[in-house]
Amino acid sequence: MLGKLLRYEIKSTARLFLPLYAALAVLGLLNRLFLSISRLPAASFVLSLPAATGTAIYALTVMAAFVMTFVVMIQRFYKSLLGDEGYLMFTLPVSPAQHLVAKLTVSCLWIFASMAVTAVSLLIMLANGQFFNSLSAGLASALQHLMQFDPNAVTWAALGAEFVALAILGTLSSILMIYFSISLGQLSNRYKLLTAVGAYLGVNAVLQALSTLLTLPMAFPAVADAIESFFSAYPIASLHVAAGAGLLGALLLCAAFFLGTNYLLSKKLNLE
Amino acid sequence: MSMLLQCSGLSKRFGSKEALSGINFSVESGRIVGLLGPNGSGKTTLIKLISGLLVPTTGSILVDGHAPGMDTKKIVSYLPERTYLNDWMRARDIIGFFQDFYADFDAAKARDMLARLQIDPADRLKSMSKGTKEKVQLILVMSRNARLYLLDEPIGGVDPAARDYILNTIITNYSPDASVILSTHLIADVEKVLDDIVFLSNGQVAMTAAVDDIRENQGKSVDALFREVFQC
Amino acid sequence: MAWVLNPDRPIYLQLVEHIRLQIVSGHYPPGSRLPSVRDLAGEAAVNPNTMQKALGELERLELLYTQRTSGRYITEDVQRIAQVKQDLAYQQIHDFFVQMERLGYGKDDCFRLMEAVIEGGKQ
Numbered sequence: 222m223l224g225k226l227l228r229y230e231i232k233s234t235a236r237l238f239l240p241l242y243a244a245l246a247v248l249g250l251l252n253r254l255f256l257s258i259s260r261l262p263a264a265s266f267v268l269s270l271p272a273a274t275g276t277a278i279y280a281l282t283v284m285a286a287f288v289m290t291f292v293v294m295i296q297r298f299y300k301s302l303l304g305d306e307g308y309l310m311f312t313l314p315v316s317p318a319q320h321l322v323a324k325l326t327v328s329c330l331w332i333f334a335s336m337a338v339t340a341v342s343l344l345i346m347l348a349n350g351q352f353f354n355s356l357s358a359g360l361a362s363a364l365q366h367l368m369q370f371d372p373n374a375v376t377w378a379a380l381g382a383e384f385v386a387l388a389i390l391g392t393l394s395s396i397l398m399i400y401f402s403i404s405l406g407q408l409s410n411r412y413k414l415l416t417a418v419g420a421y422l423g424v425n426a427v428l429q430a431l432s433t434l435l436t437l438p439m440a441f442p443a444v445a446d447a448i449e450s451f452f453s454a455y456p457i458a459s460l461h462v463a464a465g466a467g468l469l470g471a472l473l474l475c476a477a478f479f480l481g482t483n484y485l486l487s488k489k490l491n492l493e
Numbered sequence: 494m495s496m497l498l499q500c501s502g503l504s505k506r507f508g509s510k511e512a513l514s515g516i517n518f519s520v521e522s523g524r525i526v527g528l529l530g531p532n533g534s535g536k537t538t539l540i541k542l543i544s545g546l547l548v549p550t551t552g553s554i555l556v557d558g559h560a561p562g563m564d565t566k567k568i569v570s571y572l573p574e575r576t577y578l579n580d581w582m583r584a585r586d587i588i589g590f591f592q593d594f595y596a597d598f599d600a601a602k603a604r605d606m607l608a609r610l611q612i613d614p615a616d617r618l619k620s621m622s623k624g625t626k627e628k629v630q631l632i633l634v635m636s637r638n639a640r641l642y643l644l645d646e647p648i649g650g651v652d653p654a655a656r657d658y659i660l661n662t663i664i665t666n667y668s669p670d671a672s673v674i675l676s677t678h679l680i681a682d683v684e685k686v687l688d689d690i691v692f693l694s695n696g697q698v699a700m701t702a703a704v705d706d707i708r709e710n711q712g713k714s715v716d717a718l719f720r721e722v723f724q725c
Numbered sequence: 726m727a728w729v730l731n732p733d734r735p736i737y738l739q740l741v742e743h744i745r746l747q748i749v750s751g752h753y754p755p756g757s758r759l760p761s762v763r764d765l766a767g768e769a770a771v772n773p774n775t776m777q778k779a780l781g782e783l784e785r786l787e788l789l790y791t792q793r794t795s796g797r798y799i800t801e802d803v804q805r806i807a808q809v810k811q812d813l814a815y816q817q818i819h820d821f822f823v824q825m826e827r828l829g830y831g832k833d834d835c836f837r838l839m840e841a842v843i844e845g846g847k848q
Binding site: 667 | 730732733736737767
């Protein structure tokens with residue numbers, strides 16, 4: 222059932238994203254053309270105009286893609302589960318948890334797809350021999366610096382993996398926090414959307430307070446000094462600890478929001 | 494005869510408003526039951542509770558022995574009083590969707606019914622009139638071989654010819670294993686089709702009876718009795 | 726076409742009357758097979774359970790019989806059908822006299838009026 226939900230969710234959203242992605246690719250290609258025209262030795266002001274407009278339109282489209290990723294994420298949850306379409310979705314023989322996983326996976330997928338497509342369109346627009354040369358030179362020197370710091374490649378691979386995991390879990394927990402807030406909002410009989418926004422701000426405030434509480438010990442000079450000396454003594458270990466703490470936190474948030482949303486959708490569903 | 498649906502001590506509050514209170518009633522297999530009552534009497538709320546879109550404040554609902562959930566959603570076919578299909582799909586996509594998710598869905602039957610109502614499966618829902626969309630929804634819901642059909646105002650918004658078609662669909666779809674609960678305020682149109690009626694009034698069950706018992710004992714139609722009971 | 730049913734009387738009784746008329750009038754010949762409950766219910770636009778009840782009543786009246794495997798049939802007992810037909814005719818005539826009596830006509834007046842109508846009809 223989850224597979225079918227995922228397939229349906231991707232089908233419903235792909236029709237929105239794919240045209241936009243295609244537009245980004247085409248704009249990248251056009252801009253590449255315009256940019257090369259504007260770089261011609263004989264290029265006048267008039268010949269540089271298309272490049273300027275093209276770049277502006279491109280930038281707007283990139284922004285649109287990210288705004289849409291965000292809006293679709295909210296809309297697919299709010300409208301298709303808690304709006305009129307929810308009457309269909311919640312009478313399917315599918316558990317709320319499966320709905321949640323499907324929405325979450327597909328949202329996450331589009332967020333990363335939007336990033337990847339933007340990167341690819343930038344490459345289409347800008348990539349040439351010189352670009353790749355400077356890119357590889359930059360990467361090589363960065364790598365060299367890292368190796369000087371710690372010659373063990375495994376260390377950097379592990380750290381890289383930790384931060385990628387952190388990015389994914391962080392994204393998941395941000396999405397889940399929005400889902401949780403919307404699910405709280407539907408409990409209200411009259412002001413669902415308003416309550417959802419209020420809930421989001423409330424949850425945010427609680428998280429802020431918690432993180433302040435957790436970093437409170439840093440205010441003591443003794444603690445701060447100890448941390449600093451630990452960091453200078455074992456820099457790599459400190460990075461692992463930081464990433465581990467971040468992962469643990471994100472994991473806890475994900476679990477809390479997932480369970481909370483699942484509870485609200487199973488036991489407190491209030492469709493009207 | 495086994496009890497297909499059993500509601501006991503069922504209440505639902507929205508904030509301070511009591512939408513339903515102390516509802517007790519049950520439905521055997523093989524019955525067509527009319528849920529009748531004026532606007533705002535709680536018909537839709539009751540149907541939504543049975544279908545699991547709302548959670549009762551107190552009391553219990555058992556559909557074939559199970560509380561509303563995954564087990565009941567497999568055997569309950571629900572027609573809401575609103576359009577729940579998204580616009581961008583074509584009729585045939587929705588048939589595919591139902592086939593994917595409901596093991597008891599009969600796609601051939603759905604396509605046959607679409608053809609009989611001259612609805613092109615390639616049409617997008619966006620381009621359909623409200624009445625046509627309602628017909629598509631009814632076709633989807635009635636093309637399942639479910640145990641319990643919950644039809645919320647199935648004949649409310651359609652013309653008399655379509656009304657006859659819908660009632661005929663309900664009759665010809667009849668199975669001794671399945672029951673139909675349909676809510677409506679158009680009593681005269683449906684009473685020939687009903688076995689039993691449940692009158693709802695201000696969130697409470699005002700009366701349950703068999704249609705022919707009402708006619709036999711009171712010498713009047715359900716419609717006439719309804720007008721008497723709910724006289725303004 | 727849905728059958729015309731009176732809203733104030735039990736539906737199953739009206740179904741019994743409707744089908745009984747179709748049997749005595751020869752619409753369903755003796756020994757012929759009756760359509761299924763579902764089809765009949767669809768034709769009459771009534772609940773199948775109600776149709777079932779009506780057919781049960783007609784079986785009790787010995788106008789129908791059930792063959793366990795193949796469905797319901799009209800009785801082959803032509804005398805039984807004739808008897809029911811005659812009962813119905815007597816009932817009609819009885820009702821007619823009751824109505825006429827309400828209008829103030831005695832039996833003799835009725836015969837005279839009937840003869841006049843029949844004569845008139847010949848012209």
